[in-house]
Amino acid sequence: MSAVILIVDDDPVQRRLLEAQVRRFGYQARTAEDGAGAIEALTDPAAAYDLVFLDLVMPEIDGLGVLARMREHGIVTPVIVQTANGSIDAVVTAMRAGAADFVVKPVGPERLQVSIRNALRTDALQGEIRRIGRRAAGTLSFKDLPTRAPAMAEAIRLGERAAASTIPVLIEGESGVGKELLARAIAGTGERRGKPFVTVNCGAIPQNLVESILFGHERGAFTGATDRHVGKFVEADGGTLFLDEIGELPAEAQVKLLRALQEGEVDPVGAKRPVKVDIRIVSATNRDLFSRVRQGAFREDLYYRLSVFPIRVPPLRARLADVRDLARRFLARFAAEESRPIVDLAPAALSLLERFDWPGNVRQLENAVFRAVVLAEGSELRPTDFPEIAGLIGETADALDDEPLPSLARDLAEPELERRPEAPALALFAPDGQLRPLEALEADAIRYAIRHHDGQMTEVARRLGIGRSTLYRRLKDLGLDEECGGRDTEDGQAVA
Helix, strand or coil, rough: CCCCEEEEECCCHHHHHHHHHHHHHCCCEEEEEHHHHHHHHHCCCCCCCEEEEEECCCCCCCHHHHHHHHHCCCCCCCCEEEEEECCCCHHHHHHHHHHEEEECCCCHHHHHHHHHHHHHHHHHHHHHHHHHHHHHCCCCCHHCCCCCHHHHHHHHHHHHHHHCCCCEEEEEEECCCCHHHHHHHHHHCCCCCCCCEEEEHHCCCCCCHHHHHHHCCCCCCCHHHHHHHHHHHHHHHCEEEEEHHHHHCCHHHHHHHHHHHHEECCCCCCCCCCCHHHHHEEECCCCHHHHHHHCCCCCCCHHHHHHCCECCCCCCHHHHHHHHHHHHHHHHHHHCCCCCCCCEEEEHHHHHHCCCCCCHHHHHHHHHHHHHHCCCCEEEHHHHHHHHCCCCCCCCCCHHHCCCCCCCCHHHHHHHHHHHCCCCCCCEEEECECCHHHHHHHHHHHHHHHHHHHEEEHHHHHCCCCCCCHHHHHHHHHHCCCCCEEECCCCCCCCC
């Protein structure tokens, strides 16, 4: 799934031209004909946009007005503004208002592609920086967990409901799906926002130290207890205690945990009196906890105490729509950390990642992108940088690495050539060994397109990504108007 770009321009011709170029680069395009339409599209909860192309001069709500409305709504989607006159004052004003870049109409394809890539990369990196900062400050919110998958959107909706109260939450899901991130978002959105968030991996604590680590101990309480330790419950006082892999907690500790939850106090090892604590409990498990209850490995009363509000986080294979966004986020972070000049993932690489079922979930994807960033030699990640993933789905990375060249002949003719082997290939070189002129290549591409679509000029223009009037003009400019006569599918008239 490619990036979705919203194009806002009151000029229908400019809108169509920009839309055609954006689609040719492999991105999805949506359009709005004025500022009001742009705000409506950006505030639609069912839609998600990665980038906005915004015309500065429009009736009623102009480009600056749209930028102001975006700030009011807290919309952080990057914006590239378009201006017809290249006025420095207008550009400076737009950049101060939050625009990421600007282009002057008409924008060339090379400049347009560079601007899109830079904006997407910068947005991904800034998003990662924001998430890291909010995570450290305990203010991570559900806005930091964007998703395009309905299953994940439902988990986030439940998380938002849980965050509005102090109800105990049990987050279920496979290892690596992001249960801790959801727990941090719950803590960072509710009343305990910015308060301590203490994590305990119950499966990684030695059995003889579980009580000491959770509830603390006094000095001299046992051999080796040379100092007083307050324990995780007291560390989290006033905030949130996240009990990860709660199903691995030993039976002896389950009894004390149940009492701590019921009474709101803990008994440190060796202490003379209990210690009052005010915490919120969020627990997580990658196992079927109720099955553990039936097997007698987990206390039933503790299960019902923890599982008041269960939330299931879907595995990554059930939300493949999020793979592209996650991969770009990881790419931006690792490229910055490793000082690598990698700006994007090639469409073929994204397609490869979206076809894998990711048994290790988000953690596996993160590690795969990290490895690819370290080993990549170009400015973008290609299928050859993910050989293990390609091998696991039974495909050869080298075969997947063939991507179309950014030219009209290659983009539009070769897919037809693959379907019709009898079609002649476009020759890039003349008999004397020199490259053929671009007009000659374009003429051959148009000739073949007209023959392939049986002279249906409307269909030819649509497939070539240009307007019919532009097609007729190119036929005349290239001297093909008599040679390539056709009939228009709409009016049935021959084209001379």
